[in-house]
Amino acid sequence: MTVKQNKKELYMECKKKAKRAVAIARGKTQEKLYRSLESPQGQKDLYRLARAREKNERDITHIKCIKDNEKKVLTNDDDIKDRWREYFRKLMNEENEWSGELANVPTNLGVVKQVSIDEVRMAVLSMKNGRATGPDSIPAEVWKFLKGDGWSWLALFFNKMLHEEEIPEEWCNSLLVPIYKNKGDYEDLGKSDRKKNERGD
Structure with a gap:
C-alpha cells in the first residue's frame, strides 16, 4: 500500500469519526432543546423565535x-x-409656513474663523455609533478610534475647504432608500x- 493510499484511508476514517461526532452532538443539542421547550421559559423562547421568523418573512x-x-x-x-x-x-420640495426669519441666531460678523481641532473633537464624539455610512463608507467609530490624528486631519481638511471655498462633489449627492x-x-x-x-x- 502506497503512502497516498494510507493517507486516503486515514482521511476517510477521520471523516467518519467527524460525522459520528457531529451527529451525536446534534442529537444531544436537539434533545436539550426539546426538554427546554417543556419549561415556561422554553415556551417563551419558542414564541419569540416564531414571531421573529414571521416578521422576517413579512419584510x-x-x-x-x-x-x-x-x-x-x-x-x-x-x-x-x-x-x-x-x-x-x-x-x-413641500413648502412650510415660515416667516423667513431665524430667531436667536447670532450674526456672523467678519471673516469666518478656522475650524479648530477641539471643535472637530466635540463634533466627532457627539456622533452616534452604529449609524449608516456615507459614500466613503467610513463609520463614525473610525474617527473616534483615530482620536487626535483623525481630528487633526479633519480640521485640516475642513479649513482647506474654507480657504478654497469649494466642497467635494460627492457631498452634493445623496442616496435615498425607501423603507417600508x-x-x-x-x-x-x-x-x-x-x-x-x-x-x-
Whole structure:
C-alpha cells in the first residue's frame, strides 16, 4: 500500500469519526432543546423565535411594482423610477409656513474663523455609533478610534475647504432608500399614506 493510499484511508476514517461526532452532538443539542421547550421559559423562547421568523418573512426587501397617482400598478422599471422620482421631488420640495426669519441666531460678523481641532473633537464624539455610512463608507467609530490624528486631519481638511471655498462633489449627492414600515399598502405612494408607509433613509 502506497503512502497516498494510507493517507486516503486515514482521511476517510477521520471523516467518519467527524460525522459520528457531529451527529451525536446534534442529537444531544436537539434533545436539550426539546426538554427546554417543556419549561415556561422554553415556551417563551419558542414564541419569540416564531414571531421573529414571521416578521422576517413579512419584510419586503424588493418592491417589483408600485402604483401611480391614479392607483394604476406600474411594472415597467422606467415607469417605476419615474414614479419614485416624482414622489421624492414632491416630498422634498413641500413648502412650510415660515416667516423667513431665524430667531436667536447670532450674526456672523467678519471673516469666518478656522475650524479648530477641539471643535472637530466635540463634533466627532457627539456622533452616534452604529449609524449608516456615507459614500466613503467610513463609520463614525473610525474617527473616534483615530482620536487626535483623525481630528487633526479633519480640521485640516475642513479649513482647506474654507480657504478654497469649494466642497467635494460627492457631498452634493445623496442616496435615498425607501423603507417600508409594514403599514398600509406597500405599493401605494399616495398622499394619504405617504408619511406612514414610506420614509427615505
